[in-house]
Amino acid sequence: MANLQELLKAKSETILEHWFDLIIATYPAESVQYFKRTKDAFQNPVGHTIHREMKAVFDELLTGLDRERVSPFVDRIVRIRAVQDYAPSQAVGFVLGLKQVVRKALAKELEAAAGARGLLDQLTDFESRVDELALIAFDIYMACRQKIYEIQAQEVKSMYYNVLRRADILCPIPEQEEPDMPPEK
């Protein structure tokens, strides 16, 4: 019986290349070439980060899916997309695109396995993990957005704190040795 994991490993280069293309194609056409061509991690942090982290994510998907282990990789991609001009679905949708890429890469093998459940069952398992990954990406996306709002609120809060402090209308609570409790009856 064909082993999906081995097939994916063997074709990983093609799969990653197509997955990368799919993600990068969400940027305007004039910019795609730059994101693909520029290899320098500092001149092209977006393209470089996506390339590096999706490889790590894919390796993780091959063996299972450990949320804790995979999250930092997904975080680095999603953190970028969370501040770019994307709707939430667009920011995390690249994860689901992997299903399309994998099916395309395995078209022949799937055709040959028609009727036999083995490979398809394994593929279904794999795709469930991709779905789970999409949910993880969504959690991270929300955490990033939450962070933006927190920072925004913090900026305002610290400004007001400085105003109040300067206006000398804050009453500092002195540190107390023991809590000031009402006497027990």
Added chain:
Amino acid sequence: MATQTPKPQEIAKGLSHQPPSENWMDTKPEFRSGMYCHPVKVASLEGMGGAFAREWNPTEADWKLPADWKGIVKDGLKDRLRRFRSFQVFMDICVRCGACADKCHFFIGTGDPKNMPVLRAELIRSIYRGEFRTAGKILGKLAGGRKLTEEVIKEWFYYFFQCTECRRCSVFCPYGIDTAEITIIAREILNLLGLQIDWIGTPVNACYHVGNHLGLKPHTFKENIEYLLGDIEENVGITIEPSFNRKGAEILFVTPSGDVFADPGIFTCMSYLILFEYLGLDYTWSTYASEGGNFGFFTSNETMKRLNYKMYAESKRLGVKWILGGECGHMWRVVHQYMDTMNGPADHLEVPRSPITGTVFENAKSTKMVHVTEFTADLIKNGKLNLDKSRNDHYTVTWHDSCNTSRGFGFLEEPRYVLRNVVNNFYEMPDQTIREQTFCCGSGSGLNAGENLEQRFRGGLPRANAVQFVHEKHGVNMLANICAIDRAALKPLMDYWVPAVNVCGLSELVANALVIPGEKAARSTNLRGEEINDLREEAGLEPIEWPEEDEEGGEAGEEGEE
């Protein structure tokens, strides 16, 4: 069974996010919350005599442009093409080689082609061709020309307020086209239609009428500094009594008002106060020229001139010999590149000479203004500061070259010299992200507003990416710089991208390392009120033995002296 298996293209088919392929002239910007700055308040614009002050909203279709807006823009362009030779050259000379295309932090962070410097300039160049040049008038798009429409004005507002005038692109242009100057002109023209952002317009008005961007009135400005003096007394244990508006002082000190008011700038401000006290410097603050920054620079050259003049007028009124300036970015670009031809030479002042070392700052012969970092570097070079750099050992520092001081002022070695003398752990970010090639914080040129935080985060991505690299490789936990906007902008930027890294001004590290004669127990806390030995313990370092608390108690001692 197999026939029920979906085809690849049927999977997630609703998730095709490929943007439509259109000519750039046909795409329009979308004014989404978080991606643009709010329009200027009517009162602020009127306060500066600005044209067409009105309530308007970028997200609405009608921007309430003046009736003859087209004529105003065309005349404005024509006038500037005539007056500024550089602008005319920049309009004609670009061969669209693309060397600048991927050098803009906003392009790198957004992937929006109109943030490529070449295309940003093309937004205005295409109008120049389409409205002023014969080929462009006749052939239109074919000759790279287009007609002036309201959509073009909206596009200008969107993209010229998404350029921080950092000039990184100009470093790579074989013709030396300075896209920042194109942005400056574009903003001037937008101003003619009353299209200004509030984060620029309101500070400019406040600075012009009150004295500083924040609009702190003279007594409030003074009280703010006095508040910092209270913090110094509590956290460092020294009493300082600086002077304000004192006629006859040797030096006038001017710094951005952000240093006086906002975290973490106030720690830099406290550091200046400590350093000057240590030296016994004969200097004074001004509550009128209480702003080093110059947001007029982001408005029009006339406004820049008006605000810059204030410092010099005040130096004349007070009769000082020269001006010492604090850690600011664009203030120094204005002083270094524009002051001399706008308001200079400052003949009422003397060529700055350090009263401590005797060094004469020949480089400031005309502007008569010296940067506090240069002043400090000279003190260190002449052995005038007792520094114990191990006091900063709990920090692993990297250096952010601010765009204006590095590219606009040529200040590359001086801050590094100071830094190496006050910290043991200093690691540079990669070469292509520092010095002349430094990446902008993403918030310069008046874009550090609160409402466009996302825009700032993506603009600051390349900077943050390089910081993340040194954080992971060397454990960097402090990002030092000499710019008030950097201090304000990099803090939230780090919170989002590299939360383990904090931000400080260079002078703060100097003050930390300074061994003050007769140090008291209070020295065991830093300017931020943190116990230094706690920070050292976290970093796995031996504690410092600070002076013991005076048994009589600080207050009793002071009474005794009286």
